[in-house]
Amino acid sequence: MHRWTRRASFLLVPGLVATGRPAAAEPLWQAELRMGYGLAVSGSGTAMSTRASPLMVAATIAMAVEDTPPLAGYGGLVVETLDRNAAGAVFGVRMASENSRLRLAGGGIWLIAPYSIYGATASVGACTHLSRRVGLCGDVQLTAYIAGSDLADGHTVTQGQLVAGMVFDGP
Numbered sequence: 001m002h003r004w005t006r007r008a009s010f011l012l013v014p015g016l017v018a019t020g021r022p023a024a025a026e027p028l029w030q031a032e033l034r035m036g037y038g039l040a041v042s043g044s045g046t047a048m049s050t051r052a053s054p055l056m057v058a059a060t061i062a063m064a065v066e067d068t069p070p071l072a073g074y075g076g077l078v079v080e081t082l083d084r085n086a087a088g089a090v091f092g093v094r095m096a097s098e099n100s101r102l103r104l105a106g107g108g109i110w111l112i113a114p115y116s117i118y119g120a121t122a123s124v125g126a127c128t129h130l131s132r133r134v135g136l137c138g139d140v141q142l143t144a145y146i147a148g149s150d151l152a153d154g155h156t157v158t159q160g161q162l163v164a165g166m167v168f169d170g171p
Contacts, residue, residue, distance in 0.1 A: 026070045026096070027133075029170035034058040036141055038161035040083075044154050053159040054080035058090055070096040078109060086111040086150075090121065101126050109143060117148030117157075127167060137165040 040053040060076030075091040092107015103125055110118040125139030145157040 026064060026067060027169035027171065028064050030062045030072070030167050031170075032058075032060050032062065032074075032076075032137070032165050032167045034060070034137075034139075034163050034165040036139075036161035036163035038141075038159060040157055040159045042155060042157040044156065052083060053161055054084040054086070055082040056080050056159075056161060056163070060090065062094060065093070069098065072096075074105070074107070078111070080111065086113060086115070086117070088112045088118075092121065096127075101128065103127065103137075103139075105139075109145075111148070111150070115148065115150035117145045117150040119143060119145035119147070119157075123163065125163070127165075129169075133169045135167045135169070137163075137167055139163040139165065 034057070036053075036056040036058075038053045039050060041048055041050050043049050056078060057080075058076055058078040060074045062072040062074035065071045065073050072094050073092070074094055075089065078088055078090045080086045088109065088111035090107065090109045092105055094103055094105040096103045104123070106122045107120070108118065109121045110116070121141060121143040123139040123141035125137055127135045127137040129135040139162075141159075141161045141163045143159045143161070145151060145159075151157065
């Protein structure tokens with residue numbers, strides 16, 4: 001081994017250990033485009049029916065609230081189409097694992113046009129980053145609509161959907 005190579009490795013190894021590769025910091029905000037489709041169960045008691053859910057398309061913004069565990073509040077616009085046409089808002093909180101791959105979310109949804117319907121939504125999923133600021137996410141989402149003018153008295157609609165999303169990290 002040449003003398004220069006020994007010196008370089010002597011200086012390089014402690015430098016790598018000291019600086020290391022920094023863990024990716026959680027972004028202060030994220031924008032996400034989501035699309036989901038699945039099954040919907042509606043009715044009450046013995047009069048329950050199962051059919052395809054509407055296609056859900058959403059655009060959300062999440063703002064960091066806490067670093068450990070990574071917790072963010074989110075809100076955005078949602079549109080349902082195909083079987084049903086509606087537009088409204090979605091909001092809630094999302095917690096990610098320390099490595100930012102796994103995530104849990106819970107919140108509310110309120111569709112206001114052309115008729116109103118609202119309820120709760122929860123999802124669990126995972127994300128993988130394609131680059132430093134862009135990632136793909138997949139979630140299983142459960143939405144339970146419990147009230148509104150588009151829902152018959154004493155009835156509920158529960159949707160289970162597979163959701164694909166593209167997330168864009170802020171600084």
